[in-house]
Amino acid sequence: MTDLDRFLATFLNPAVAGQYAGAIAAGVLVTIEVAVAVLVTGLALGLGLAVLRAYRIRPLNALIVIFVDVFRALPPLVVILLAYFGLPNVGVTLSAFAVLWLVLSLVLAAFAEEIVWAGILSVRKGQWDAARSTGLGFAQTLFYVVLPQAVRLAIPPLTNRAIATTKNTALGSVIGVGEIINQAQTAVAVTGNATPLLMGALAYIIVFVPVLILAGRIERRFAWRRA
Amino acid sequence: MPAPILDVRALRKSFGPLEVLKGIDLSVRPQELVFLVGPSGSGKSTLLRCCNRLEEPDSGSIRLEGVELMDRACDLNAARRRIGMVFQGFNLYPHMTALGNVTLALRKVLGKSRREAEEIGRAALDRVGLADKAACHPGELSGGQQQRVAIARAVSLEPTLMLFDEPTSALDPELVGSVLAVMRSLREAGMTMVVVSHEMRFAREAADRVVFMEGGAIVEEGPPAAMFTEAQHPRTRAFLQEIGR
Amino acid sequence: MDALLQQFFNLDVMAQAWPLVLKGLGMTALLCLAVIPLGLGGGLLVALASLSGSRALRWSVRVFADLFRALPPLVLLILIYSGLPFAGIRLSPFAAVCLAFLLNASSFYGEIYRAGIESVGRGQWEAARSTGLTAGQAFGYVILPQAVRNVLPDLVSNTVEVVKLTSLASVVSFTELLYAADMARSVTYNASPIVLAALIYLAILWPVVRLTSRLEHRIAA
Ligand SMILES: Nc1ncnc2c1ncn2[C@@H]1O[C@H](COP(=O)(O)OP(=O)(O)OP(=O)(O)O)[C@@H](O)[C@H]1O
Ligand SMILES: [Mg+2]
Numbered sequence: 165m166t167d168l169d170r171f172l173a174t175f176l177n178p179a180v181a182g183q184y185a186g187a188i189a190a191g192v193l194v195t196i197e198v199a200v201a202v203l204v205t206g207l208a209l210g211l212g213l214a215v216l217r218a219y220r221i222r223p224l225n226a227l228i229v230i231f232v233d234v235f236r237a238l239p240p241l242v243v244i245l246l247a248y249f250g251l252p253n254v255g256v257t258l259s260a261f262a263v264l265w266l267v268l269s270l271v272l273a274a275f276a277e278e279i280v281w282a283g284i285l286s287v288r289k290g291q292w293d294a295a296r297s298t299g300l301g302f303a304q305t306l307f308y309v310v311l312p313q314a315v316r317l318a319i320p321p322l323t324n325r326a327i328a329t330t331k332n333t334a335l336g337s338v339i340g341v342g343e344i345i346n347q348a349q350t351a352v353a354v355t356g357n358a359t360p361l362l363m364g365a366l367a368y369i370i371v372f373v374p375v376l377i378l379a380g381r382i383e384r385r386f387a388w389r390r391a
Numbered sequence: 392m393p394a395p396i397l398d399v400r401a402l403r404k405s406f407g408p409l410e411v412l413k414g415i416d417l418s419v420r421p422q423e424l425v426f427l428v429g430p431s432g433s434g435k436s437t438l439l440r441c442c443n444r445l446e447e448p449d450s451g452s453i454r455l456e457g458v459e460l461m462d463r464a465c466d467l468n469a470a471r472r473r474i475g476m477v478f479q480g481f482n483l484y485p486h487m488t489a490l491g492n493v494t495l496a497l498r499k500v501l502g503k504s505r506r507e508a509e510e511i512g513r514a515a516l517d518r519v520g521l522a523d524k525a526a527c528h529p530g531e532l533s534g535g536q537q538q539r540v541a542i543a544r545a546v547s548l549e550p551t552l553m554l555f556d557e558p559t560s561a562l563d564p565e566l567v568g569s570v571l572a573v574m575r576s577l578r579e580a581g582m583t584m585v586v587v588s589h590e591m592r593f594a595r596e597a598a599d600r601v602v603f604m605e606g607g608a609i610v611e612e613g614p615p616a617a618m619f620t621e622a623q624h625p626r627t628r629a630f631l632q633e634i635g636r
Numbered sequence: 637m638d639a640l641l642q643q644f645f646n647l648d649v650m651a652q653a654w655p656l657v658l659k660g661l662g663m664t665a666l667l668c669l670a671v672i673p674l675g676l677g678g679g680l681l682v683a684l685a686s687l688s689g690s691r692a693l694r695w696s697v698r699v700f701a702d703l704f705r706a707l708p709p710l711v712l713l714i715l716i717y718s719g720l721p722f723a724g725i726r727l728s729p730f731a732a733v734c735l736a737f738l739l740n741a742s743s744f745y746g747e748i749y750r751a752g753i754e755s756v757g758r759g760q761w762e763a764a765r766s767t768g769l770t771a772g773q774a775f776g777y778v779i780l781p782q783a784v785r786n787v788l789p790d791l792v793s794n795t796v797e798v799v800k801l802t803s804l805a806s807v808v809s810f811t812e813l814l815y816a817a818d819m820a821r822s823v824t825y826n827a828s829p830i831v832l833a834a835l836i837y838l839a840i841l842w843p844v845v846r847l848t849s850r851l852e853h854r855i856a857a
Pocket of ligand 2: 437556
């Protein structure tokens with residue numbers, strides 16, 4: 165066997181690939197499940213918090229800012245371990261999947277709030293003036309005039325965040341969620357062959373494609389023609 | 392003499408230590424066009440913005456057709472839709488078409504159906520000469536066209552009073568005329584208007600009264616012919632001469 | 637409530653775990669000291685290469701940088717940590733962890749620098765060259781300072797991400813802050829050591845996070 169053959173047999177072994185394609189595919193499914201669940205709840209919560217913050221109720225805003233800062237500053241893995249190993253001891257037992265979903269949702273919500281809030285702030289004051297001068301109320305102005313503009317500005321950074329969040333689903337492997345990298349590592353341990361690792365890496369790239377396409381769609385949906 | 396549409400009494404407003412309106416009295420009769428002039432920083436914009444409480448006055452009284460806007464019980468949104476406002480920077484909603492800009496308040500404030508709102512909206516756009524631009528976004532319109540859409544947005548709500556804050560100052564000279572023409576036609580249709588502007592020719596031919604403000608107070612007022620030729624106050628004279636050249 | 641305090645804010649357990657956690661913090665600091673400066677430098681090289689005149693260089697660097705940005709950092713880490721030995725390459729744990737984070741960090745920093753450089757108008761370049769500055773001088777004295785200033789918030793928030801990234805080293809049993817805390821947790825059956833680690837991360841990163849949102853809002857306003 166030449167060196168090249170040995171290399172191929174170790175990293176691109178068709179037999180191993182065939183044997184574990186099913187497992188990796190199952191992992192892909194779990195990754196997509198977690199990612200979709202997290203994107204839905206995280207973005208909704210983040211948007212909701214940003215809207216709430218626009219009402220500028222002082223004590224509430226202080227809480228929102230603290231929440232956002234904490235979840236932006238903490239490594240998600242720290243929170244995952246804390247929730248997974250700490251909560252059962254106080255009587256709250258969540259599945260690994262639920263912990264991963266919950267923690268990543270909170271992290272995404274924190275980043276999304278910050279991004280949408282920045283978007284709201286960057287809508288010019290004249291937009292508020294114009295809308296209020298026609299008799300629209302605060303909430304109407306916020307929802308019909310300001311938020312559509314804010315969200316449009318927020319979409320590129322939100323897309324980046326959505327992708328980062330999808331990547332963070334890999335952290336689930338640490339607490340035994342059967343997502344891609346978890347499946348790949350198990351396969352490597354069993355076969356003593358590195359092929360499943362590369363398959364896993366490739367699978368992640370494939371998972372991002374729909375995220376990018378979705379983001380492109382949304383971006384076009386919120387786009388408007390400008391000079 | 393008919394009851395005034397707008398009656399402002401002893402209006403005061405400060406920004407921190409800076410007193411910008413020092414007790415303004417101004418009343419506007421039905422169908423009157425009041426032309427408000429004064430040096431930069433004299434408080435013209437602040438006065439207009441206080442009239443519909445976009446800026447919160449510190450004290451004083453604002454009556455719109457006899458209804459006190461400073462009352463706590465006053466439905467401010469209902470009052471605001473009766474006061475049309477046109478801004479120097481147009482402030483059109485960039486994510487909506489021209490028609491969408493005009494119909495938003497018709498639907499959400501007056502509760503009209505989309506169909507009805509669009510009918511009124513199209514009529515308003517037609518009135519400012521932009522019937523063919525209904526589907527355009529603000530980014531596709533020239534400054535003059537944008538400002539006319541903004542006027543249509545205000546007019547469509549059938550206000551009893553319109554406030555214009557330097558509506559032509561952000562426009563290229565060749566586009567000013569189209570906006571002034573729309574304002575003239577509004578005036579001919581009997582609209583009551585308060586206009587802050589530097590367009591002295593428009594003041595001469597269209598205004599009923601010129602009000603000169605300086606340092607947060609009204610210094611002098613009178614019919615345009617008198618104000619432009621024989622203003623009493625030397626500061627008024629100096630200002631009008633400077634700007635009217 | 638008492639159980640909650642017992643489980644998450646047990647001062648005795650924290651005190652017990654402190655020496656171990658402190659050691660972990662030392663390793664985290666070491667990782668950061670290696671990865672952040674090298675990443676900032678590497679990122680600049682990536683940006684320069686991805687804007688270079690040579691087509692081959694430009695595209696190969698872009699492809700690799702995109703790849704390293706697309707892969708979840710944990711996957712990259714595991715690829716390097718458990719994949720390279722299959723190819724007969726044996727790195728020390730510290731080297732493997734550093735390499736993985738460095739590839740990730742340089743790719744992200746590189747993308748940020750690139751956006752910054754592209755945000756500086758061509759006129760600046762032409763003006764600088766027209767006064768007789770060499771290409772290197774023009775870049776160093778005129779383009780780069782403006783580029784960095786334009787993307788400073790992004791550079792700072794990416795640095796926060798890099799510090800958070802180092803916690804992944806715990807997955808390959810590298811004794812940094814989180815691994816040390818988790819070890820203490822498994823010995824004491826109490827989550828307080830992880831809370832301690834979380835507090836340390838917060839103490840380091842919260843001020844920086846505050847700073848970034850200040851910077852971002854200033855630009856937005
Ligand atoms: N939101 C604000 N906060 C603080 N000061 C303000 C604010 N708005 C206006 N001012 C100040 O109040 C004064 C009057 O401003 P205003 O805009 O009413 O003047 P103006 O007569 O409209 O001037 P211009 O002709 O330049 O538009 C100015 O000194 C201005 O700096
Ligand atoms: Mg003004």
